[in-house]
Amino acid sequence: MKTSRSESVDSINFLGEAFLRIHALSCEIPAPSFIGSAVALVSQSISSRSAWWGLVGRGCNEVTPTIYKKELIALPADFEERWLPISAQDTFAKEVESRIGEVCAFSTDENYGAPGKTKEVQDYCRDYDLAHGVSILLSEPFTRNHFFCTLYRGQGARPFDDIEMAYFGQLMRYTLEIWRENLHRMLSVAAAESVHLSGIADRDGRIVGIGGGLCEFISVNWPGWSGGTLPHDLVQLFSDAPCRTRLGGRTVEIGYFGSYLHVSLAQDGHGFVLSPKERAIAHLFAAGRSYKEISRAIGLSPATVRTYLQRIYAHLGVNNKIQLGKVLVPDATDGRGEGVQPS
Structure with a gap:
């Protein structure tokens, strides 16, 4: 069916307004809380009754997926718990998983039945009034997990x-991209490069975001x-934060991330673990930034930056900027810039 010019204009206006509202949210809400608010906005914009989203992974021998982080919108707390045992029977979930990056949809009859739907899945849909759904699974290279979101009517x-499926897909991709950029800005340079080895949680340990490497370690x-x-x-x-300790053969760092806690696996290998701030300073200095430039970026005085660098050099056992760059990036080729030692 051919779309009229007025319908096309309406679609463009709707999508543009939704993008602007999501962007406005990203300016108002910290990155750890942003996705949930954005999904709620999209759910409301497309007139869905309920929704859920999260970060998900599946080990090579796992039949059921592991949902590392989830948020339910207008759904009861037992929604995930009841779904996991029947997830292997859920043909729609399998379709979504097999078509990463594509928007998928399902619809049922008045008895919540559909071709290929087992009685257990049909009963589940009836209990939660899941008559129609739209879903997407997106690869998330920043955390090395997968992001999913499903809306229901x-x-x-x-x-x-x-049209609604197209809206949904574009808005979810945009939401994930905005979240990734905001998280990158909030984290230090070094931490942003290893988000897959870290996680963010509230003070009770509830996961806000988590990377695939930390998931594997846990x-x-x-x-x-x-x-x-x-x-x-x-x-x-958490009560000892900021702190560093050895667990499971790895050095684990715990620090504050606004009102949340940031848990990360150190990529040291040198017997000394740099704090997020120290890593940021070291990376900036190795990249050729001056004391003044680093002080402006980090919010410290040039003298304090110099003190940090002297301590970093001593602990890492390096004598110049070239050696520092090689320690920070072990697989790097010959360094660039002069071999300057902080003095």
Whole structure:
């Protein structure tokens, strides 16, 4: 069916307004809380009844996915718990997983039935009034997990149409990109380069965001871990933050990230672990920035930056900027710039 010019203009206006509202949210809300607010906005804009989103992964021998972080919108707390045991029967979920980056949709009859839907899945849809749905699974290279979002409508509502599916896909991609950029700005340079080895949680250990590398580390050392909340062994260290400790054969750093806690695995290998601020200063200096430039970027005086660098040089056992660059990036080729030692 051919779309009229007025319908095309309306679609462009709708999408443009939605982009502006999401951008405005990103300016008002810190990165850790942004995605949930953006999904709620998109859900409302496309007139869905309920929604959920999260970060998900699946090990090579796992039948059911592990949802490391989730947020429910107008859905009861047991929604995920009841879905996981029947997830292997959920043909729609399998379709979404097999078509990464594509928008998928489903629709049921008045009894919540559909071709290929088992009785267990049909009963589940009936209990939560999931008559129609639209979903997308996106690769998230920043954290090395996958991001998913699904919107639902109940009985009596119409299915999601092609235009709404297109809106949804574009808005979710934009939301994820904005979140990634904001998180990168909030983290130090070095921390932003290793987000997959870190996580952000509230003071009770509830996960706000988490990278695939930290997920793997936790899964190996706490085999019963199922996501949602960090293991108790990590959470009990929050009262000592900022701190560094050895757990599971790795150096774990815990520091503040606004009102949240930032947990990361150190990429040291030199017997000394740089704090996020020290890593940021070291990377900027190795990249050729002056004391004054670093002081403006970090918010310290040039003299304090010099003191930090002297301590970093001593602990890492390096004598100049070239050696510092090689230590920070072990696989780098010959350094650029002069070999200057802080004095």
